Amino acid sequence: MNPALALGTVAAAQGDPFPVLLADEQVRDLSEFAGSVHELLQRWDELSPRLRELRAGGSWRPLEGLRVLPPLIPGQILQAGANYRTHVIDLAVKHNPDRDEAAVRAETAEMMDRRVAGGEPYFFIGLTSAVTGPYDDVVLPAYSEKHDWELELAAVIGREAFRVDRADALSHVAGYTIANDLTTRDLVFRKDMPEIGSDWFRAKNAPGFTPLGPWLVPAEFVEEHPRITLRLNGELMQDESTKDMLFDVAALVSAASQTTPLRPGDVVLTGSPAGNGLHHGRLLRAGDVMTGSITGLGTQTTRCVAP
Incomplete structure (x- = not known):
């Protein structure tokens, strides 16, 4: 079972990876905020208080059919x-x-x-x-x-x-x-x-x-x-x-x-x-x-x- 709320990185079959917010087996594209989860973390103090707000709005799509990649490529x-x-x-x-x-x-x-x-x-x-x-x-x-x-x-x-x-x-x-x-x-x-x-x-x-x-x-x-x-x-x-x-x-x-x-x-x-x-x-x-x-x-x- 997937967590109730999380960040991750996914890709369509022929598409490029993009960062997402996961909730209830649906994902919201977060590319408007950053190109990757690693980049999102550079703004964590700003963005983390907004996760519940982001969950309530925006455009969502089913997780099914998307490839789940490592949530981030670490620095160290x-x-x-x-x-x-x-x-x-x-x-x-x-x-x-x-x-x-x-x-x-x-x-x-x-x-x-x-x-x-x-x-x-x-x-x-x-x-x-x-x-x-x-x-x-x-x-x-x-x-x-x-x-x-x-x-x-x-x-x-x-x-x-x-x-x-x-x-x-x-x-x-x-x-x-x-x-x-x-x-x-x-x-x-x-x-x-x-x-x-x-x-x-x-x-x-x-x-x-x-x-x-x-x-x-x-x-x-x-x-x-x-x-x-x-x-x-x-x-x-x-x-x-x-x-x-x-x-x-x-x-x-x-x-x-x-x-x-x-x-x-x-x-x-x-x-x-x-x-x-x-x-x-x-x-x-x-x-x-x-x-x-x-x-x-x-x-x-x-x-x-x-x-």
Whole structure:
């Protein structure tokens, strides 16, 4: 089910993309205000109070028959890693198969308590070239057979944030969308240079590895702790509330803004909950269909295809 009110980007079969307001399965063209959702976000303080007014007027058309594209092409993509307690514990167990599982879980839980008390979020950078639509096929690169899913809540910036306090950070968030931060597991750590650590560039930035959308829902319409669910071929794999986050959205936005200005149209991925393929021992194969939903944000459906 689509959200009650949202922004998005659509295109007719042979037409150019255009920004829209979505309401009740109908869309209103917003091209009179800007050429894209990214441009709309540059005027977010001006336009966001008018969303209900815009809903009441203008010319509307059915969503049916239009292609739904990524709601926006971000400026920057900042990705938070290891930000869900259960997910981190499960990964630690998988990476330490020769150790006692209870001991690994206890040590990892203690480590995360220390992170929350005195540490900072962990970020890396994504490429906009990896962004694809919420219903587009994703080609699984032939250089690996260990591609995985990571469904995430994505915060979209609507007001520049630079060195903002945590208490003020959410006022800089225009809204939220869905991202699936796909990962090639065997490329995360460099075997040729183990001392250099992780290689997120190769592991996460293949074309189509960031399905985004379908919609950008204004923050005022999103509940405090939405639920993230992903099904693989109909089987539930991820099912977790954002309550399991180590650092919440406000903490993430504040921390990222200490290093770089976050500008309207930037996107902050907030980490993936437990239930990835590595945990289940079942990674992606050609023909798989991922169906990802977040409460109030809609659903994306992505089919995996062979190269």
